[in-house]
Amino acid sequence: MVRYVANKFFYLLVSLFILISATFFLMKAIPGDPFMSEKNVPPEIQARLYEQYGLDKPVYQQYFKYLGDIATGDLGISMKHQNQEVGGIILQTFSASLKLGIFAIIISVIVGVLLGMVAALYHRKLIDNIAMILAVLGIAVPSFVLASLIQFIFGEKLGWFHVMGFDGPLDYVLPVAALSAQPIAFIARLTRSSMLEVLHADYIKTAKAKGLNWFTIMFKHVIRNGILPVVTYIGPMTANIITGSVVIEQIFGIGGIGKVFVECITNRDYTMIMGVTIFYGVLLMLARFITDIVYVLVDPRIKLTGGKEG
Amino acid sequence: MRRKSLLALLTLILVVGTVLAGCGSKNDKDNNSSSGDTTGAAKEQVLHINLSAEPPTFDPAQAQDSQAHTVLNMMYEGLVRMDKDSKPIPGVAEKWDISSDGLKYVFHLRKDAKWSNGDAVTAKDFVFAWERVLNPTSTPAPPYAYQMFYVKGAEDYNSKKTTDFSTVGIKATDDNTLEVTLNNPTPYFLGLTSFYTFFPVHQSVKDNAKWATEPKSMITNGPFALTTWTTGQKIEVTKNANYWDNKDIKLSKITMSLSNSGATELSSYKAGQIDYAGMPNGEIPTDQMPAVKKELKDELNLKAIGGIYYYQFNVTAKPFDNAKIRKAFAMAISRQDIVDKVTQSEEKPAFGFVPPGIAGLKEEFRTENKDDFFTEDMTAAKQLLADGMKEEGYTTLPPVTLIYNSSDKHKKIALAVSDMWKKNLGVDVKTENQEWGVFLKNRRGLNYQIARAGWSPDYNDPMTFFDLWTSKSGNNDVGFKNKDYDALVADAYKSADNAKRMDNFKKAETLLIKDEQVLMPLYYYTNVSLVKPNVKGILIDYAGSVDFTRASIE
Numbered sequence: 001m002v003r004y005v006a007n008k009f010f011y012l013l014v015s016l017f018i019l020i021s022a023t024f025f026l027m028k029a030i031p032g033d034p035f036m037s038e039k040n041v042p043p044e045i046q047a048r049l050y051e052q053y054g055l056d057k058p059v060y061q062q063y064f065k066y067l068g069d070i071a072t073g074d075l076g077i078s079m080k081h082q083n084q085e086v087g088g089i090i091l092q093t094f095s096a097s098l099k100l101g102i103f104a105i106i107i108s109v110i111v112g113v114l115l116g117m118v119a120a121l122y123h124r125k126l127i128d129n130i131a132m133i134l135a136v137l138g139i140a141v142p143s144f145v146l147a148s149l150i151q152f153i154f155g156e157k158l159g160w161f162h163v164m165g166f167d168g169p170l171d172y173v174l175p176v177a178a179l180s181a182q183p184i185a186f187i188a189r190l191t192r193s194s195m196l197e198v199l200h201a202d203y204i205k206t207a208k209a210k211g212l213n214w215f216t217i218m219f220k221h222v223i224r225n226g227i228l229p230v231v232t233y234i235g236p237m238t239a240n241i242i243t244g245s246v247v248i249e250q251i252f253g254i255g256g257i258g259k260v261f262v263e264c265i266t267n268r269d270y271t272m273i274m275g276v277t278i279f280y281g282v283l284l285m286l287a288r289f290i291t292d293i294v295y296v297l298v299d300p301r302i303k304l305t306g307g308k309e310g
Numbered sequence: 311m312r313r314k315s316l317l318a319l320l321t322l323i324l325v326v327g328t329v330l331a332g333c334g335s336k337n338d339k340d341n342n343s344s345s346g347d348t349t350g351a352a353k354e355q356v357l358h359i360n361l362s363a364e365p366p367t368f369d370p371a372q373a374q375d376s377q378a379h380t381v382l383n384m385m386y387e388g389l390v391r392m393d394k395d396s397k398p399i400p401g402v403a404e405k406w407d408i409s410s411d412g413l414k415y416v417f418h419l420r421k422d423a424k425w426s427n428g429d430a431v432t433a434k435d436f437v438f439a440w441e442r443v444l445n446p447t448s449t450p451a452p453p454y455a456y457q458m459f460y461v462k463g464a465e466d467y468n469s470k471k472t473t474d475f476s477t478v479g480i481k482a483t484d485d486n487t488l489e490v491t492l493n494n495p496t497p498y499f500l501g502l503t504s505f506y507t508f509f510p511v512h513q514s515v516k517d518n519a520k521w522a523t524e525p526k527s528m529i530t531n532g533p534f535a536l537t538t539w540t541t542g543q544k545i546e547v548t549k550n551a552n553y554w555d556n557k558d559i560k561l562s563k564i565t566m567s568l569s570n571s572g573a574t575e576l577s578s579y580k581a582g583q584i585d586y587a588g589m590p591n592g593e594i595p596t597d598q599m600p601a602v603k604k605e606l607k608d609e610l611n612l613k614a615i616g617g618i619y620y621y622q623f624n625v626t627a628k629p630f631d632n633a634k635i636r637k638a639f640a641m642a643i644s645r646q647d648i649v650d651k652v653t654q655s656e657e658k659p660a661f662g663f664v665p666p667g668i669a670g671l672k673e674e675f676r677t678e679n680k681d682d683f684f685t686e687d688m689t690a691a692k693q694l695l696a697d698g699m700k701e702e703g704y705t706t707l708p709p710v711t712l713i714y715n716s717s718d719k720h721k722k723i724a725l726a727v728s729d730m731w732k733k734n735l736g737v738d739v740k741t742e743n744q745e746w747g748v749f750l751k752n753r754r755g756l757n758y759q760i761a762r763a764g765w766s767p768d769y770n771d772p773m774t775f776f777d778l779w780t781s782k783s784g785n786n787d788v789g790f791k792n793k794d795y796d797a798l799v800a801d802a803y804k805s806a807d808n809a810k811r812m813d814n815f816k817k818a819e820t821l822l823i824k825d826e827q828v829l830m831p832l833y834y835y836t837n838v839s840l841v842k843p844n845v846k847g848i849l850i851d852y853a854g855s856v857d858f859t860r861a862s863i864e
Contacts, residue, residue: 032747037374038764040754040784041453044469048451082367082450083519092541148573156577163578164360164569166543253569253578255364255542263363263570268747 001296008292012285019281020274024066027273028059034079034268053079055270066274075278076271080264086275090257094279096166097249097256101241103176108183108237113230115184116191117223123196131188138185147178147251164253175252179245183237187230195226235291239284354562355863357845358584360575361566362592364542369522370509371443371452376590376855379506383857384547384564385530386509389417389436389488390500396667396770396852398500402431402510402531403488412495412806413462417488417503424552425512426535433482435531439511440480444468449519454507457768460499462491495806498669498771505769533559533859542568560847560862576602579840585863588839590854596719599654602840609840612656615854616667617766617835618775620660621712621727625828626789627759628708633826634698635707639760640830641684642691642734643727648832652722655838660831661685663819667852669770671812679816681831683824688734695735711740714762715749723832724762754787761787766835767853772815773802779822790828795821 035041035049050056054065069076075086119131151174155163161174198204199222207217246258257276264272365378373382389406390398403417423431443452444467459465462479466472479491492499502508512529514521521527525536533553538546545566549559567584569575572595579587588594594602602610623630623639630636645659658666662681670678699707712728714720721743728739739760744752753761767774777783780799781791795818802814822828837854844864849857 030747031751035453036747036750036754037453038750039374039768042456042784045451045453045455048446049453052449052451078366080366081364082369082372082522084523089541096543151574151577156581159581162583163581164574164583165567250571251574253360253567253571253574255540255568259542259570266746 004296005293008289012289015285016278016281020067020070020278021063023274023277024063025059027270028062030268032268034270036268053270070274070278075275078264078269078272080267080269080272086271089260089272090275090279093255093260094257096254097242097245097258100166100172100175100179100245100248100254100256101238103172104179104183104241104245105234105238107176108180108187108241109230109234111180112184112187113191113227115188117195117226119188119192120195120199120226128192132192135185135188138181139189141181143178143182144247144251146181147175147248150174150177151251166252166254171252175245175248175254178251179241179248183241186237187233190229190233191226194229195222198222198226201225232291232295235287239287242283355560356563356565357561357586357858357861357863358565358567359586359858360578360584360592361545361568362570362575364545364568367522368528368536370439370506370511371448371454372450372522373506374453379855380591380858381536381545381547381566382506382509382532383855384532384534384859385528385536386506386532387423387553388505388508388510389419389503391504392501392849392851392857394849396501398504401504402436403503406500408500412497413492415490415492415499417490419486419488420554421486422554423531424554425529425531426550426552427512427529428552429512429529430485431510431531432485433488434485435510435513436488436508437480437482438513438516439509441475441478442511443507444475444478446470452507457502457505457507460492460494460496460502462493494804497808497811498769498773502769534561534564537563544568558860560860561858564858573598576840580606582842585842585845586839586848586856586858589837590850590856593719594838594840596653596722599838603654606840609843611837611839611841611850613837613839613850613854614658614666615766615835615837615850616665616770616852617764617854618660618663618665619657619723619762619764619832619835620663621760621830621832622763622788623760623828623830624756624758624789625826626756629698629702629704629710630759632698632702634694634701636827636830637684638691638695638698638735639731639737640827641687641694643730644686645832647730648723648726652726653719653833655836657833657836660834661823663823663829663831664772664775664815665834668767668772668775669852670772671808675772675812675815678812679819681823683820684827691735695737707737709740710737710759711742712760712762713742713744713749713752713758715746716743720762727832756787756789760830763829764835770852772812773799776802776815776818776822779828788828790822790826792821792826 033055035046047056054062075090078084078086078089081089115131115135119128122128151163154160154174162171165171204217204221207221245256246262249256249258250262257279260272261276264276361377361380363377365373365375365381367373367378368382368385370382370386373379387401389401389403391401393399400420402419402423404420405418407416408414419431419433425431440458442448443455444458444464446468455468459468463472463477464479467475467478481489483489510531514529515527518527525539528536530536530550531553533550533556534547535550536545537548538544545568547564549556549562553559569578572593575584575587575592576594576598578584623636625631649655649657649659660681662676662683664675666674666676668675672678712724714724724741728741731737731739752758753763765775765778776799778785779788779790780786780796798814798818798821802811805811823831835854837850839850841848845861846864847861849860851857
């Protein structure tokens, strides 16, 4: 197990290094720099800015200096937001994205599983049909369309919620709804099909034949087995929700890390671009890493030798 | 089966219950807070606006964007400030004397001017602040330091030719007197001191690089003080009780959201969440303009401001190295159609380079000097194109591409213009949108034929439009080099005689537009904004900057 984990961790570091290097050179290849604006500043002042941020050096030197800095955990100072640390901005804005994401994940799992269970129990009945129509709609409608729609109806027309901002608890409702619609639909379908499968499994029939209590059958056998695929889906879903909130944050004017990501690229805020990329990268890789480990714990059939997948 | 339905029922109750409970409690909280807000608002007036983007900094020396401009105007006050007609009126300086040669300014500071912590605002604070702007070791280098190069010795100090600040024409002779000596008589210098680069800074910021990033170290001298700044979410300023003119300040608080979507901003305005929408910090989407004009007619303000939208020719690139071909392109479109059908904000078609609103000799420059440098004439345009092609020996025109930075509005205008060129000149022009940084790089590197551009004034004088196109100007990205033009501008710089300056500007504009047609003016900007009917006293100045400090809510 230790070897397996160490192996996975090694690959994580290698991927991170490749990510950093590729992003760094691609970023430098885009025309423009952080100090360009419609109104030119005199060349002397421009040169001083380049010097102060080390942009006057050859790209490879900048690269090694950057590697050295991040090795000590220093993400540097933003080139656009004067005198503000990249790490600080990431933490502040990520806290908004994280709150949004966590609520969306919780809502998705609870509502999705319940919807799926109800649909499975009422297989081919009216409730099942309604639930599945909702699920198809949820998957088919992109989140930004849904976001604009509910923003217009509940924010602008009915005035129940704020159109933008992230101040009070009520401000979570619309963005969380927009963000969780798709995962809810997916989880509902997943739960329904796996529940149906389990319900028709021989051991359930046996349990019923043995005259087991209905609740025992449900909670001990059906749900526990039926919910397994959902658990495996939570990993990728978390990644999806966190990266997918970029658009939602834009629409609802939430200052999350997604908004920062988009803006720093337009601004050519080099340190910020690197910082956010590394942050996202580490986040996704860790999610993957943990999922891999959890898989092993949950399903002993996964071989530990060699650290290969599957 | 009964048990199954029981479970289903339980589940449903659970779901509905959770949802309702969640909503319920949230509703309660919100009702409480909003009712608290509204009862509060009756006594204390709170203005809600959207800034669109987060100001990268609140250090007056570092700022260079319209968002920072808006917020710094709330938090600081310069020697003078601008009244509703964009004329300088006393700010921290209660009066000033200008020497007869226009070179020396003596500002007398009011004794009751205070910082938000109660300290007195002194002439030394101005010297401290201005030295920071000019100091070549300030980090990061203040980008607008050049705005102070009118001051004697300032450029030398900034470019390290001297390290002795006493050679710079900025002196505090006592706590309440500031003496400034200029290189040339600069009639707009007084107005310039209301610009944020010239704001005073509290001396406690020394050795604290992060002072402008958090409210507690932001000691300011304006009508409002920064109280909340949540990165990416919200900025709040609260009335500064120590401000000398606080009896004229009606608002107790201004809250600013930071959504960068025009559609969201408009929607939020319609829902009543914000009291002001649109320029200069945001933009009402052009496709929404017809609906806005219909539904919100009484709240819509269209104010002509001193900015211009134009296309520029790269005069070093074929075929636009030929003036006749440039003229043909400029003449062969209908500007009225563009403002009526595309931008739809009642902009004024432009046939010159200096917009209305910019001060002239006695009135506005544009009133005193008509912009009749060329006309829209399709027949003459065709003839000019034919003549120009003959001069260059073309049988067919080389392929032409128009570049613009990605934006819905720029795209619509570019397509309309290229369509008109096709119809009126029979020329196919390719339009190409480019991402902002890429676009700037290409435009600056003269890697284009025709490019979209816009210019807003730095100060209220035609000079801000003419010094762009001198051979040495860092902003001259059209390849235009003309000795006569350079001489006219240089002469205007040195002259104390305003009539002569204006005459020079008129000649320069004739050369630039009528004779050479280096630029193809399209329209003069309009500031498009929405203001709730119960909000009064928001000022938009000649350049389109907005001042919320004297606003009130009825």
